Amino acid sequence: MATKVAIVTGGNRGIGFEIVKGLCLKYDGIVYLTARDEDRGKKAVQKLEQMGLKPVFHKLDVTSHKSIEEFAAHIQTNNQGIDILVNNAGILDFDKSVSSYEDSKKLLDTNFYSLLKISDILYPLLLNTARIINLSSDWGLLSNIRKQTWFDILEKDNLSVEEILQFVDDFLQGAKSGKNTFMSFAGHYGDYKVSKVAMSALTFVQQREFLKLGRDISVNCVHPGFVKTDMTKGMGDFSPERGARAPLYLALEAPQSLKGTFVWHDCHQVNWDD
Structure with missing residues (x-):
């Protein structure tokens, strides 16, 4: 019988x-860190x-x-395919x-554009009933976007990947123009907010596909x-172990029928565009 495979990006x-750690404790399969x-x-x-x-390391x-x-x-070469993919790197x-x-471009390359590369290269290896979990943020809710034009586009039911790319590019062009344009788009930490809003939007588009x-x-x-x-300089409400609760719920416990949703840290679903 084929051994199941779970992958976590940025797992160190x-x-x-x-x-x-949670997957290693509860998942009957290979866990790639x-x-x-x-x-x-x-x-x-x-x-x-x-x-x-007994996780398995692979550089990525x-x-x-x-x-x-x-x-x-x-x-x-070594496995039958991918059963669980947690896009955590950021x-x-x-x-x-x-x-x-320059800093905004580097952040978006890691937090968002990387998902498109992963989609092209790793998604063809996904087995049926595979689960993809994207680590977003409350800053990934659509309400973080101040530019009304993009708010209206991103909440469309027929949103496309091309429109998400245009959204991110518009922000980067604004970042080139200076701090005022940066702030008017999404406020403080605008590049991070844009990366997570784009990730959330991509989640729903890919689920539809x-x-x-x-x-x-x-x-x-x-x-x-x-x-x-380390990323939040030690500030926050939860321990990393508590932060892993909802991602592990989606990876291991959620019904397979749960698709294309935004899940809160306590495992309940929220509307990302309210």
């Missing part, structure tokens, strides 16, 4: 590490091994087409509430709560 620390930094990834695996758990830089392709080749400079164009293809694959996004991690 914070919420990602706790998701890997992936990370961009090989040394940090292997140290995270060693830490889990000391707890008696989600911003690199080549790195994702190498990981896909590994999966194709960055945020908590010290900069208003970023430069899977349904059109007749594939029983679920794609959901989740707000894990304001979690105390």
Whole structure:
């Protein structure tokens, strides 16, 4: 019988590490802890091994087409496909509430554009009944967008990937224009908000596409709560372990019929566009 496979991107620390740990404890299958930094990834695996758990490490830089392709080749060679994919990798400079164009582009490359690369390269390996969990944020709710034109477009039922890309590009062009345009688009931490709103929107569009293809694959996004991690400089309401609760619910416990939703940290569904 084929062994099931779960993958967590950015799994070496914070919420990602706790998701890997939770999967290792409860999931009957191989759990891949992936990370961009090989040394940090292997140290995270060693830490889990000391707890008696057995994750498998593989280097994965989600911003690199080549790195994702190498990981896909590994999966194709060693496994039957992918059953669970947790898109957790992300960055945020908590010290900069208003970023430069260059910093915003780097953040969006990691937090959003990487999902398109992953979709192209890893999604063809998804098995039927696979589950995709996108780590969004309460900053991924549509209400964070101040530009009414984009608010109206993003809440459409027939939203397209092309329109999401135009939304992100419009923000980046605004970031080039200066701080005032940056702030008028989404306020403080606008680049992070745009990345997570785009991620949320992409979740719903991709779910619709899977349904059109007749594939029983679920794609959901989740707000894990304001979690105390290195990224938030230790500020927050929850521990990383508590932050992993809702992502693990979507990966392991939620009914397969739960598709294309925005799930809150306490596991209840919310309307992302209210």
